Every structure is written in C-alpha cells, then in structure tokens.
Amino acid sequence: MRIEAITLREIRMPLVHFFETSFGRTTERRILLVTLHTDGPEGWGECVAGEDPFYSEESIDTASYAIERYLTPALLGKSLEKASEAPALFARVRGHRMAKGALENALWDAEAQARQVPLWQLLGGAQSEIACGVSIGIQNSVEQLLEKIETEVTAGYRRIKVKCKPGWDVEVFEKIRQRWPGILLSCDANSAYTLSQAEHLKQFDRFNLLMIEQPLWHDDFYFHAQLQKQLKTSICLDEAIHNHRDAKAAIELGACKIINIKVGRVGGFSEAVAVHNTAQERGIPVWCGGMLESGIGRSHNIALSTLPNFTLPGDVSASKRYWKEDVIEPAVEVSGQGFIKVPNTPGRGFKINTELIEKLTTRKQILRSGAKTAAD
Ligand code: OSB
Ligand code: MG
Secondary structure, eight states: OBEEEEEEEEEEEEEEEEEEETTEEEEEEEEEEEEEEESSOEEEEEEOOBSSTTSSSOBHHHHHHHIIIIIHHHHTTOBOSOGGGHHHHHTTSOSOHHHHHHHHHHHHHHHHHHHTSBHHHHTTOOOSEEEBOEEEOOOSSHHHHHHHHHHHHHHTOSOEEEEOBTTBSHHHHHHHHHHOTTSOEEEEOTTOOOGGGHHHHHGGGGGOOSOEEOOSOTTOSHHHHHHHHHOSSOEEESTTOOSHHHHHHHHHHTOOSEEEEOTTTTTSHHHHHHHHHHHHHTTOOEEEOOOSOOHHHHHHHHHHTTSTTBOSOBSOOOGGGTOSSOSEESOOOOOTTSEEEOOOSSBTSSEEOHHHHHHHEEEEEEEESSOEEEOO
16 A cells, blocks of 8 residues: 555534533534545544543644644655554654554555455454443433433443543432442543542442443552552553553553553554453453544444454444434444444445535645645
C-alpha cells in the first residue's frame, strides 16, 4: 500500500442524549476522521480524542496538530506491506496515541479491503457475534437513570454500567439493586476518588458489581493495587493502561483483575492486540470500551471485540443510542438478546455514508507529500 494522500476532517454530531461522567457533560461530539488514500482501497479511521483533555491529555485539537505536523509526514509517500508497520514509523513521536490510532486503524481498514478479508479476521478475531453492554451516564435525577436502565434492560443489553462519583454512588446502586437484583451491573468512576475514600469504596462490595472501573487517579497502578487488596469487587483499569507493558505491570502489581481496552487509548490496533494477548496469557479478561464513537470507530471496535479474550460484554452498543443518523450503512444494530452480529464482508463491513459525512463536515484538509492543500 502506497500512501498517496490523507484527508483530515472534523465532523459535528449532536448526541441523541447528553452523556455525563465524573469529569463533565457532552451534548455534541466534534469528531476527527481520517481518510487514507492509497494506490488501492481507501481506509477510514476515527480519532477518539474528546473535545477537551478531561478523559486523557489528548483532545481533538492536539490530535489534529500531531497528525498534521508529524504523523502524516511520517506516512506520506511510504509503501507499507502491512498496517502493523505503522507504529514503528510513529515511534519518534511520544504519546499522542489517539492521533496515532486513527491513522493506524485507517491502514488496517485499507489493508483488510486490499486483502479482501474482514477486518476482524485480519486482527485475529474468532467470535462471530459480540456481547454488548451499555454505559449510562450520570443523569439529572435517579428516576431518570432508572428509566434509562429499564430501556436498556428491555432492549436486551447484557451488562449495565453506570457512571459514578462521590454523591452519585451508593444510594444510586441501592435503588438499582432494589429494582434489578440480578442484572450484570458495573460502575465507572473515571478517577473520581482517592485512596483516603477506601472505607467509602468498600461499601460498593454490597452490590455484587461485576467491577469498578478506574476508581483512583488516571495515571496510577500502585494505589489501585492497595485499594484492590481492600475490596472484594474487581477493579478494572481503563485510563491508566496505555500499552501492553502497562497491562503487565498493573496485573503483576495486583492493581486490576479486568482490563478495558480502547483501541485509541493504546495507540491503535497493534497495541490493542498486544494488550489483549498480555492479559490473556495472565488469565485476565478484557472488554472493549467506547468513546461515543461514530459508526467508523464503532465498526473498528466491533472487529477488535472478536478476539478470543474479549469475554465480558463491551461498551459497544447500537448506533441509535447515540445518533439520529449514523455515518455508516447499515447502522450498528443489537439483537434482542444483546449481541451484534459481526459482518463477514471484506474490510470494516459497513459502508461509509460519504454524503452525510460531507454534510456534517466543519473542517477539511487534504494532506499530500510536499504540500498541504486546504479544501472546502
Ligand atoms: O470511561 O468508558 C469511559 C465515554 C467517554 C469517555 C470515557 C468513557 C466513556 C464511556 C462511553 O463510558 C462508552 C460508550 O461509548 O458508550
Ligand atoms: Mg471508563
């Protein structure tokens, strides 16, 4: 695959319902998409960086900067046999993993099409359907949250995860468990607590939670290991795991019993597979996290979720939970039993709705070797 040009664009998509975590509320997404123009098929990638650097250091603006100034020049004019060669080309740039992931994943997308195989197969996947859970944000009231849970349980989702923070935790779990004593339930704190709140966190053990996700600092393993010793509930790390060495260190320290893999957070498919393998070798289950992706990132998450150690339901759910109209066709749909059937067509398995993408585009640049041309 020779990389001839790269289109970098921003689209805006209002969420059907606001999404609130311990670090803030999102009502509309600004999403960075990359299109890789090769001498063969066109590959698409989505950068999962948020509007603000609140989940991680990256934001859509730092990702645009890294892609335009450093990562695109590292790719343009190169001929690659495999997408897995991309990380070495990007290695000089420290961090900026979501920016790197967008480009590397677009390469995988193109490679799968060029080889005429489904992307999931190229990644080493083995599951023909994936189990789906939902992540439900903090609401304006507990009643509103219970209504949302009711909707998702009825729709068939196999695991409910609720966002939590001090003041929106034990009382909320109490109400959920009164109504649904048996559902698979987990919570995600997005780093809202400190170790001095260990006594409070121990109360979470009463609710038979599948896990508590990233309760302490976003960059910590050590204190999570201390907390895990005091909790019956499994800790799952999200924010803190950036690569397979992190996964190994966190597991060996006893900082987590479960890992959430987000392909953007670890810098692309190659590293996501490496984290998956590291966890698998150590008997630690993984699941696929979500970042309120459009259909492009969502289709890539589906492909990744087919790897054999993705044994817990992920945060990969139906397009209609997020968007009035998704940018892929067909939209991602979830069965009444809470599964997504993995497409068997070559590539990502979903068509790009370019007309809609053009309509949603607020900024677009075509980057070619030597020169940068502003378009539209
Ligand atoms: O911590 O998993 C998280 C969304 C934005 C930032 C962080 C997280 C999330 C989610 C959303 O939980 C999951 C989804 O895409 O449905
Ligand atoms: Mg999380």
